[in-house]
Amino acid sequence: MGGALVEVVHDRSMTRGLKGAGKLEERIGYDFADRELLTSALTHISALSGKNRHGSYQRLEFLGDHVLGLVMSEMLFREFPRADEGELSRRLADLVRKETCAEVARAVDLGAAIKLGSSENNSGGRKRPAILADVCESLIGAVFLDGGYVAACELVERLWGERMRQPQKPIRDPKTVLQEWAQGRGLPTPSYREVERTGPHHNPEFRVEVSLPQLAPAEGLGPSKRVAEQAAAAAMLTREGVEPAKQDA
Structure with missing residues (x-):
């Protein structure tokens, strides 16, 4: 009986997670073919038992960080044909920095979909800029693996395009x-x-x-x-x- 109860609770938890993931897909405008990639992209290490980090977003974050840099570099190159290397580099640095990634994550309510351990959740992990930025990058990595470079480009365009085209704020050295x-x-x-x-x-x-x-x-x-x-x-x-x-x- 106890085992059946545990199984029912586990199934309900998974159902809630899938519903939350589905809503996130609507907000970012991309449907995953491989839902396990999305799950990994949203899973903080605190939500995993033991020392297995492969199920968390850390590897996808590494990939997504580099994909974002490449995609954004191409977008800037095409959008600002008269900009020199210095201006393009400054724009890129501002658009891919952790603070900007956290802002993008908040804009699509990414925090609501992150899977956290109880202690991290209770300490406000869903609103922590470092976690939001990391998961934002891991999401890009997951989309890249699931749908390829074109899908990643389309995602970054949706989430960063308007921000990229805004007049550049003076950036101090x-x-x-x-x-x-x-x-x-x-x-x-x-x-x-x-x-x-x-x-x-x-x-x-x-x-x-x-x-x-x-x-x-x-x-x-x-x-x-x-x-x-x-x-x-x-x-x-x-x-x-x-x-x-x-x-x-």
Whole structure:
């Protein structure tokens, strides 16, 4: 009898989850052929028992992060034919940063569909920007696997298109913002160090580390040292809860 009761409760829980997933599909304008991909994309590690992380969204988040960057780069390239590399890079950085992904997630009420463990749920995990951003990226990864690149492009267009076409807000140099932020806290000027250079001579990729006392270092990648330094500064600012794109000069 007890086993039957557990089975009934489990089935009801799964039914509620499927209904929630169906509503999310309506909101994002995409129906999954493989519902397991959608389930994985929405499952936080706290909802899984044991140490098995393969059922969570983490691997899909990794994929979705890179798919979003590629799709958005192509969209920007086509939408702004007169923009130089610097402008395209600034626009891209603003559109794919964690804060923007969290805003997109809130716009489609993604938090309501996330599967969380009880402790994470009770502590407000559905509204936590880091989780919302991660699941937003994992959703893109799941759509890419389920429907291919075209489906991922269409999803990003629906969710980011209007935002992408808005007039660009003045974006302050992340290195300048980080230096001012550090000085305001009595810290010295941030130091930058080239960690690695890879790729052919005509198309290198630099990895740069930025350091400040009392803080863990942050790294950034770019086709030049300057761009990599900017990326590293932006990474540290994001980690510390500072948003360069929203600060006025």
